[in-house]
Amino acid sequence: MTFATRARILALTAASTLTLGASARTAAAADTVVQVDVSAVIDGRTVSTVANGTITPWTVGQGVDGDGNADGFVTTAVEALLNTMGKTEGGKVGLALPDDGMFAATTRLPAIQLHFSNTAPITSPQTHQVHQAMGSQTFTFDVPQATYRKMFVLITTSEGSAKLTVTLNYADATAAQTMMYTLPDYGIGGAGANDPVYFNLIMGMHKWGSNDNEGDSATHGITGIEINPTATGMLKSITVAKTNGSHVVFWGATGIATSAVATSGTAGSGGGTDAGAGGATGTDAGAGAAGATGTGGTTGAAGTTGAAGVSGTAGTTGGAAGANSGAAGEPASGTAGSTSGTAGAPSAGTAGAGGATGGRPSSSGGCTFAGTPARGGAAAAGLFVALGLALRKRRRA
Numbered sequence: 001m002t003f004a005t006r007a008r009i010l011a012l013t014a015a016s017t018l019t020l021g022a023s024a025r026t027a028a029a030a031d032t033v034v035q036v037d038v039s040a041v042i043d044g045r046t047v048s049t050v051a052n053g054t055i056t057p058w059t060v061g062q063g064v065d066g067d068g069n070a071d072g073f074v075t076t077a078v079e080a081l082l083n084t085m086g087k088t089e090g091g092k093v094g095l096a097l098p099d100d101g102m103f104a105a106t107t108r109l110p111a112i113q114l115h116f117s118n119t120a121p122i123t124s125p126q127t128h129q130v131h132q133a134m135g136s137q138t139f140t141f142d143v144p145q146a147t148y149r150k151m152f153v154l155i156t157t158s159e160g161s162a163k164l165t166v167t168l169n170y171a172d173a174t175a176a177q178t179m180m181y182t183l184p185d186y187g188i189g190g191a192g193a194n195d196p197v198y199f200n201l202i203m204g205m206h207k208w209g210s211n212d213n214e215g216d217s218a219t220h221g222i223t224g225i226e227i228n229p230t231a232t233g234m235l236k237s238i239t240v241a242k243t244n245g246s247h248v249v250f251w252g253a254t255g256i257a258t259s260a261v262a263t264s265g266t267a268g269s270g271g272g273t274d275a276g277a278g279g280a281t282g283t284d285a286g287a288g289a290a291g292a293t294g295t296g297g298t299t300g301a302a303g304t305t306g307a308a309g310v311s312g313t314a315g316t317t318g319g320a321a322g323a324n325s326g327a328a329g330e331p332a333s334g335t336a337g338s339t340s341g342t343a344g345a346p347s348a349g350t351a352g353a354g355g356a357t358g359g360r361p362s363s364s365g366g367c368t369f370a371g372t373p374a375r376g377g378a379a380a381a382g383l384f385v386a387l388g389l390a391l392r393k394r395r396r397a
Helices: 003-014 076-084 264-327 334-355 375-396
Strands: 032-035 047-051 054-056 128-130 137-146 148-158 162-170 177-183 198-208 214-227 235-242 247-257
Touching: 032 137, 047 076, 054 076, 128 137, 137 148, 137 247, 148 162, 148 235, 162 214, 177 214, 235 247
Parallel strands: none
Antiparallel strands: 032 247, 047 054, 128 247, 137 235, 148 214, 148 247, 162 177, 162 235, 198 214
16 A cells, blocks of 8 residues: 555544434444555556556556456546547546545445545555456455444446355454345446445446546446444454455445554554663663763772872981980090991981990991081080190199
């Protein structure tokens, strides 16, 4: 199905509450009109369309009769263009299919969207063929799960009436329903007036040959079958079997639901929620941000505490202590102290400790301060000698 067609179908499905008319056969208020997505089934082009003045004709083998080979239908715009080419009968424009594939609601039918359109891609499928030459065949299409009051299946048949067996399949415990139909030939006027089962979606058209020439009488159309599903059963799919030698074209289906409709779009939104939850798990990966704790490695900077090792300068205090012990060496001879003091300079406080050994001539740091030679020790000794000489002279006198 094309994007444009799907968009129209979803838009119609989204309009979930419709009042279809006053007739006993129309949907009541709050009923939901469901345009069934049959894109998994349709595979043929039965309708000629036009875009930008160019006609894309229906595909031979996928037409409405002659086992799909003889004729097809056209949109209104195509017929108008063919009329200018002299291909209409009597040079007149008659009835043709709506350009957008939309059929307005009637007193019996809801609005119905089929799968052809002038705006759809020219390769987009429109119908499904059940060929005459292939005998009995069956196809099945899914239905959005819900309870339905009506289901309208759009089918045309040619080469005589079609013998059809239609089975409604339910998702719950409701037993499947099987019904037998004999659908009238589309080319002889289709359904009779006021038929309770068969109906004409459109009637009174010509058909068009493979060369886009209008032909035959204006007695052709699209027919359908009105089905009454079990009121309480959750319908999930419909199976159609053709059991005789007619040629059948399936166009689509539209239902009137009486409950909430489980559309694929709804399921998709649920999937999105799950996906989102999965994303939340991704936030666990964000816990990796805790790896930023690695910045704690800057704690290594605390290694600067090693600067405390500078307290080794406290060793200078030991030198000061040496000065004190050196003072204890005062009684020693200045000369020896001077010599020892010189040695005291390299050893700082340690040499001073040696000075504590007293007045032994070979020892002492003398008067040393922070390892400085004790010059003051020699001066003091000289002073005592001078004083001693002075006293002797006075005594002699």
